[in-house]
Structures are given as structure tokens and as C-alpha cells.
Amino acid sequence: MPDGMNFRWLGAAGVELEYGGERLLVDPYLSRVPFRYIFFGRPHPNRELVLRHLSPARTVLITHPHFDHLMDVPTVCRDLGATAYGSSNASVLLLAHGISYSKIQIIHPGNNFQEGPFSVEVFSGEHNRIAGIIPHTGRLPKQLNPPLKLSDFRMDCMYSYRVSAGGQSVLLWNTPSPEGAPAADVLVITASRRPEAWRSVVAKVKPKAVILIHWDDFFSPLERPLRPMLAPPRLGERLIRWMDPHEFARGWVTTFPEGRIYIPDIFQSVEINSNR
Ligand SMILES: [Zn+2]
Numbered sequence: 001m002p003d004g005m006n007f008r009w010l011g012a013a014g015v016e017l018e019y020g021g022e023r024l025l026v027d028p029y030l031s032r033v034p035f036r037y038i039f040f041g042r043p044h045p046n047r048e049l050v051l052r053h054l055s056p057a058r059t060v061l062i063t064h065p066h067f068d069h070l071m072d073v074p075t076v077c078r079d080l081g082a083t084a085y086g087s088s089n090a091s092v093l094l095l096a097h098g099i100s101y102s103k104i105q106i107i108h109p110g111n112n113f114q115e116g117p118f119s120v121e122v123f124s125g126e127h128n129r130i131a132g133i134i135p136h137t138g139r140l141p142k143q144l145n146p147p148l149k150l151s152d153f154r155m156d157c158m159y160s161y162r163v164s165a166g167g168q169s170v171l172l173w174n175t176p177s178p179e180g181a182p183a184a185d186v187l188v189i190t191a192s193r194r195p196e197a198w199r200s201v202v203a204k205v206k207p208k209a210v211i212l213i214h215w216d217d218f219f220s221p222l223e224r225p226l227r228p229m230l231a232p233p234r235l236g237e238r239l240i241r242w243m244d245p246h247e248f249a250r251g252w253v254t255t256f257p258e259g260r261i262y263i264p265d266i267f268q269s270v271e272i273n274s275n276r
Contacts, residue, residue, distance in 0.1 A: 004273045005165050007186070007211065009264040010053070011226070012068050012218040015172065015188065018269070019165040022116040023057040026161065026172055027069040028076055030054075033150070035219040042147040043071075049222065050075045053267060059115040061161050062086030063125060063174060065093055066136055067153040068218050074146075077103045083115070085122075089140055089156040096144035109159065109180075117165045121182065125158035125174030128192040130232040168272055171205055178204040186272055191215035191243040192232060195251040202256060209272075210252070210261045215243040226266060 008016040013027040030050050033043035050072050060073055060082040070090060074097035076082045084094055085105045094104050105113075109124040127134045137155050144152060162171045162182055171184035176193055178200040187207035189198060191214060202210075216226045228242040245263045252261045264270060 003166075004271045005168050005170065006269045007170065007264070007272050008269045009211075009213055009266055011216055011222065011266050013063065013190065013214040015213065016054070016057070017118070017163055017165070017170060019117045022118070023055060023059075024115065024118045024120075024163060025054070025057050025060040025076060025082065026163075027063055028054060028060065028072050029068045029218060030222060031072055032218050032221050033067075033071075034221075037150050042149055044147050045071050045075055047075045047079065051079060053222075054080060056080045057082040059118065059120075060084045061120065061159075061163075062090045063160070063172070064127060064155045064158040065090040065153055066155055067148075067150045070094075070153055074099055085113075085120070087156050087159065089154060092140055093144065093148075093153060096148075097146050107159070119164045121162045121164075123160040123162070123173075123180055123182075125160040126177065127155065127158045127174070128190075128232060170272065171207070173201060173205070176201060181205050185209070186211060188213060191229075191245055191248045195248060195255040199255065202259065208260070210259060212245050212248060212252075212261060212263050215245045215248065215263075216266075222266075 006018040010028050012029045014029050015026040017024045031046040037043045057080050060076050073084055077084050077099045083103050085107050088106055091104045091106045107122050109122055112121040136151050140154050160173045162169055169184040170186045172188045176197040181204045184205050185208050187205050188211045191212055217229045228244050231241040231243045249261050
């Protein structure tokens, strides 16, 4: 029997889970294109960077099709052999990038499937609002000729996932609502909400450990040291705030005195051992 699942954070919302030599990816985004592309131009994904840091993978799960979750998925399908699972918009965007139907599965909340050693369950998620709105949402443009504008990566819906292998489970949960949340050994969350917002989710999931991701400025390239992302504006708080993971961790420990929270180092593999 292989040992526990290994977890590797890839920057932004990207995660790699490895078990028994098989790999499953979630939202890998290594290209980290400059901020100016929000307004101008059509960036090319950085295939070379993806191949430098990632190994062949069986599966790639997409939480939602925004550029910082989907842009590198075509490379992962084409060059690393992964089958992609995501929403209808995600599927259209992958087809536009020349990925074949046989490598794409459209999924919905309530679906579950097995990919090698990984059991995957699909749940609905909820995107964080930025100044009250969710950017780049709705129907895709009729013409999708890559390289795409960042605003072409439009979201239709958002998913959360529970991935289990070798008797351990990792829940990548994207909404402060605990509705439908299953129990899991490890809960993976993003820094865009306050620690208190996760209270009812933690009560339901009862994780042994929590891992914090998606706090880093994904417009800053990988060769620079990671720095926090500007936090979405919130009513009653100062306008300029950074998603400082250490500040989040301090708030987390105050909110959940029993709760263990980990801020992973980028690309460092850590073994998940639920007995520890
Ligand atoms: Zn998004």
C-alpha cells in the first residue's frame, strides 16, 4: 500500500494531489500573466513553465473557468495527458483550444467519479464578489480564437470538490455556506474571506487540518518571491488591504483555538497523514 496522499500547492488556486504515483490537479495556473492583460491584449499561456513544474497527471479538475483557473489546463491536457473535468463553459473553452472531446468531461454538482486511485465528488461553490460583483461572468463570446482575452474566460458556475484516496479525503470548498458540505480530513480554503466566515463550514466538515491557498498575487511571475494579493474591498474596512496569509492564520487561531492551519510553501510536497 502506498503511504498517504501528497499535497502540493502550485500558487494561486492550483493544487496537486499525488497518491501511488498518480496525480490529480486542481486549477493549475503557472503562467501568471501581467495585470495589463486585464485591459489589453491576448496573452499566451507559458507552456514551458507548466512543463518545468508539473509531471504527467491523470486528471485535472476546474473549479470555474476564469483565466487564473483555466488558462493552463489546455497545456495540462495536451502535454501531460490529463482528462479535464469542469463546467459547460470550461468545456467550450477547452474545445476552442483544440482539446479533443475525449479529454473533456462536463460535470455537475452531485456527480461523482473515479479516476485511478482518486474518488472525486462534485459540489456547488460560490465565487467571491469583488466590490459586489463577480467579474467575467455569463455567456461566452461566439468567437473564441486563442490566444484569448482574459475577459473571454467567463464563468458559468463554480464547483467545490472532495477528493479521496487511500482512506484520506481533501475537501476544496469554495463557499462559506456549509450546505451539503461533507466531512473531510483536510479542508483547503482561500484567503479571500475572513476566518469567521468559515465557522459553520468548519463545524460541519470537522477537518483535522486546514490549508490556506489563493492568497498570492497571481499577476506577479513565478520567478519573483510570492507576495499577497490585494484583497477584494469589503464594506466597513479600509480600501487597501492585502490577503496576508500570516494575518489570516493569526485570525484563524483566534477563531478556532483547536484548529490547525497550514500555509504551504509553493511546490513543496507535504504528506497528508490523517492519523497525525
Ligand atoms: Zn474566479
